Amino acid sequence: MSFKTSFSQILEEISKMMKCFHIFKDKSSRSGREARSAPELRDHNKSKTNSSSRPTKSAGSSSSTPRSIPEMYREKAHNLVAFSLSELREATNNFNKLLKIGVGGFGSVYKGKIRPPDGKGDHVIVAIKKLNIYGLQGHKEWVAEVQFLGVVEHPNLVKLLGYCAVDGERRIQRILVYEYLPNKSLEDHLFNRNVPAIPWRTRLNIILGAAQGMAYLHEGLEVQVIYRDFKSSNVLLDKDFNPKLSDFGLAREGPAGDRSHVSTAPVGTYGYAAPEYVSEGHLSTRSDIYSFGVVLYEILTGRRALERDRPPMQQKLIEWVKQFPADSMKFTMIIDPRLRNQYSLNAARRIAKLADRCLNKNARERPTITQVVEVLQQAIQDSEDASPSDTRDAEASTSRSSRVMTNNQFKKMGINTTTRQTSHAAQA
Incomplete structure (x- = not known):
């Protein structure tokens, strides 16, 4: 293609955008x-694809395209x-x-x-x-x-x-x-210390509603819609704390036919984007699932996806939580302290395991949004069925994990922990 031809095509594109x-x-x-x-957005290349593979569906048409x-x-x-x-x-x-x-x-x-x-x-x-x-x-x-x-x-x-x-x-x-949605965003309630923290059950209801909204985008329309910018600041809350996904400026139609993804230049917010999208520009509904996994951990921990003011090993949320597997005794160390142990440990473990699946580096091994919705519904059921012992177990696990971590720190400092264990346990 000559430079002259290429430049004329660019001018044609600009002309079309000005007449949109x-x-x-x-x-x-x-x-x-x-x-x-x-x-009306008119993308030149996309309109060619639509004209050849997606004929306009007129009223009363029986076409299933x-x-x-x-x-x-x-x-x-x-x-x-x-x-x-x-x-x-x-x-x-x-x-x-x-x-x-x-x-x-x-x-x-x-x-x-x-x-x-x-x-x-x-x-x-x-x-x-x-x-x-x-x-x-x-x-x-x-x-x-x-x-x-x-x-x-x-x-x-x-x-x-x-x-x-x-x-x-x-x-x-x-x-x-x-x-107008008066209760701001999920981001405000998770990270802004001037805004009251939302309780455990409300968090679960919010993230379930967000998943149901995304399920509609992925599976409820004639075409797949890839949200491409799922993050806690884009989950707005109405007066009853019902969630609503907002900001669709980066939304994109999903792949047509048997294609697994669309290729596009990566955009969005650092810390939420899927690795295959960042490195190769491969975008699919599973890219949204990865972002969803990040927000699940934000819900659990009360920490942002990226916090530059923390120590290097704690700045990237997804890297930090790997030190505290869902089935380990240390798991409760990552739970948001603003919850004050008022949560179901079983439900929290279930959500962490779901988040790990969503964050799988292999996009095909991530769950679908329908599967995400099902697990979240189970987590809510776990919370409803939680006995007082479930919360006490969470408190005890937190105390034990905190004691182990502190004792290790003492050992690194060369301090004998035997004489300090009882007093620290009392503080925990």
């Missing part, structure tokens, strides 16, 4: 809102509200910093109030995410999120209400409007 909006009639009954464009996300989105685009920039400025007091509730790779998130569609009744509280044009993500991720969330519908996935797209002479505006 098609006009549709806004069906909202809100007065004063003009018709605006519905986001799965449709692509853009094809499904075109049928549902009218369900999203096209907000004007002035509406969202009013909703956020001109994006007031005092209303900022989060910051991510895409941009800043604000708490806002919008009028109901019919203009009657109280304002609706929403979360409004505004693209930072100098941030880590851009227009393509914004369009992908609109399309994926415009298609999916599940109680454990965040609901997208609408969007705003303005192309000005000086700058562009790309904004998303979601349902």
